[in-house]
Amino acid sequence: MKSFPFALLFCFSLSSTAADKPSPVSIETLVANTLAGNPELQYYEAEILAAKAGRREVGKLGNPELNVDFGRMRVVNGSSDTNDLTRSIGVGYAVTLAQPIEWPGRLGLRKAIANRDITLAELGLAKFRSFLAARVRALAYALAMQQQDAAAAGEVAERFAAVRAVLVQRDPGGAAPMLEARIIEAATVGVQRRAGETAVVMQKTLLELNFLMGKRADTPLIVKRADFALSTLPPLGVLLAQSAQHNYDLRVKRVELEQQGLRVDLAHNERHPTFTVGPVIQDQLPGGRQTLIGINVSMPLPFWNTGKDKVATADARRMQAEAMLNNLLRETERKVTEAMIILQTQRQRLDLWPAELMKTFSDAAALADQHYRLGAVQVSSYLDMQDRYLQALEAINATKIEALQAALDLEQLIGSSQPLVKTAAEENAKP
Numbered sequence: 001m002k003s004f005p006f007a008l009l010f011c012f013s014l015s016s017t018a019a020d021k022p023s024p025v026s027i028e029t030l031v032a033n034t035l036a037g038n039p040e041l042q043y044y045e046a047e048i049l050a051a052k053a054g055r056r057e058v059g060k061l062g063n064p065e066l067n068v069d070f071g072r073m074r075v076v077n078g079s080s081d082t083n084d085l086t087r088s089i090g091v092g093y094a095v096t097l098a099q100p101i102e103w104p105g106r107l108g109l110r111k112a113i114a115n116r117d118i119t120l121a122e123l124g125l126a127k128f129r130s131f132l133a134a135r136v137r138a139l140a141y142a143l144a145m146q147q148q149d150a151a152a153a154g155e156v157a158e159r160f161a162a163v164r165a166v167l168v169q170r171d172p173g174g175a176a177p178m179l180e181a182r183i184i185e186a187a188t189v190g191v192q193r194r195a196g197e198t199a200v201v202m203q204k205t206l207l208e209l210n211f212l213m214g215k216r217a218d219t220p221l222i223v224k225r226a227d228f229a230l231s232t233l234p235p236l237g238v239l240l241a242q243s244a245q246h247n248y249d250l251r252v253k254r255v256e257l258e259q260q261g262l263r264v265d266l267a268h269n270e271r272h273p274t275f276t277v278g279p280v281i282q283d284q285l286p287g288g289r290q291t292l293i294g295i296n297v298s299m300p301l302p303f304w305n306t307g308k309d310k311v312a313t314a315d316a317r318r319m320q321a322e323a324m325l326n327n328l329l330r331e332t333e334r335k336v337t338e339a340m341i342i343l344q345t346q347r348q349r350l351d352l353w354p355a356e357l358m359k360t361f362s363d364a365a366a367l368a369d370q371h372y373r374l375g376a377v378q379v380s381s382y383l384d385m386q387d388r389y390l391q392a393l394e395a396i397n398a399t400k401i402e403a404l405q406a407a408l409d410l411e412q413l414i415g416s417s418q419p420l421v422k423t424a425a426e427e428n429a430k431p
Contacts, residue, residue: 024224037214044125055114062100069094090285098278116259127248145397153195160188246415267314271307339410346403365389
């Protein structure tokens with residue numbers, strides 16, 4: 001793609017002076033700083049820690065249950081008719097220690113579900129890091145083109161101001177010179193507004209960069225400008241295959257579908273009862289010591305809650321997850337195709353415009369300014385040339401930004417490990 005080098009620097013600072021401006025930061029360094037300092041990354045990293053802690057929790061057996069019965073006992077022997085009664089009073093107690101024993105395979109299913117939670121958390125972190133890198137590159141490259149628009153608008157505004165000063169110094173010989181001066185003044189207002197709007201957009205861009213890096217909004221920042229180049233793209237079929245395999249959202253949905261399938265198996269498994277097994281000791285003292293030592297086995301009887309509804313619910317959730325995966329696959333294919341069409345269309349437009357085109361417009365605008373001062377060009381032609389120059393510059397830069405954004409969107413959609421957007425220096429350094 002043919003594009004224009006940008007060598008200017010733009011510094012944003014609300015509190016610093018020119019003496020303490022920081023050194024220019026390259027785009028790749030800016031990406032690295034963002035990945036190191038973005039506070040939202042800590043959320044995803046903590047999510048991984050929480051998922052790992054949950055995995056350890058479900059991998060443990062249930063705690064044993066200790067049951068102690070203690071009371072005072074009275075034993076009566078004999079017949080009430082003869083009043084020959086023997087009474088014994090003493091203490092009795094029973095101690096049971098029971099361990100819940102779950103049905104075979106249940107613990108393994110819970111571990112597998114927890115492992116999928118860890119995978120989902122890791123995918124969330126990887127997706128956010130990829131998004132951050134792409135967003136920072138998009139902002140940094142767009143900043144270069146916004147800066148060029150602002151510089152050109154400022155240049156034209158300065159020309160208008162200089163021409164107006166010349167017209168004011170001339171002896172007005174009628175209404176025509178006065179009207180020309182007012183026309184120039186009106187045009188100056190419009191160009192200054194255009195330059196101001198572009199400057200505001202640039203400052204918003206730098207504010208977002210500071211936000212993404214986890215810094216205060218008024219932190220001084222100078223971004224070192226660099227032209228960008230696009231890597232050669234494979235055919236659409238290859239891109240669709242890559243997106244189907246590597247797209248982060250699709251990978252998340254696949255893991256969720258696997259996890260839901262495991263939940264269905266777990267629901268089936270949980271229809272079988274959990275046994276509680278443990279030793280029991282009973283000791284009765286009145287009437288002579290009587291001790292019972294044995295094994296206690298208990299289990300719930302599935303009379304009313306058989307678990308069928310839970311299985312049906314889990315299976316319905318699995319069907320929903322499968323439908324969402326298929327829908328997301330179609331949606332991803334649409335987005336990949338759309339980004340590819342936009343990228344190809346904008347690259348074709350840029351290829352029609354030679355690299356020296358903007359210099360030609362700039363020289364023509366300067367020539368029109370020179371000849372207007374000499375009286376060889378009418379004010380209408382002069383103003384039209386300046387306006388066309390700015391329109392052409394804005395149109396080319398807007399096209400480049402659209403191509404850049406489409407390429408970065410495509411990079412995210414296919415889950416590419418290699419960036420599709422590189423600096424011109426990186427592209428030229430390839431063997």
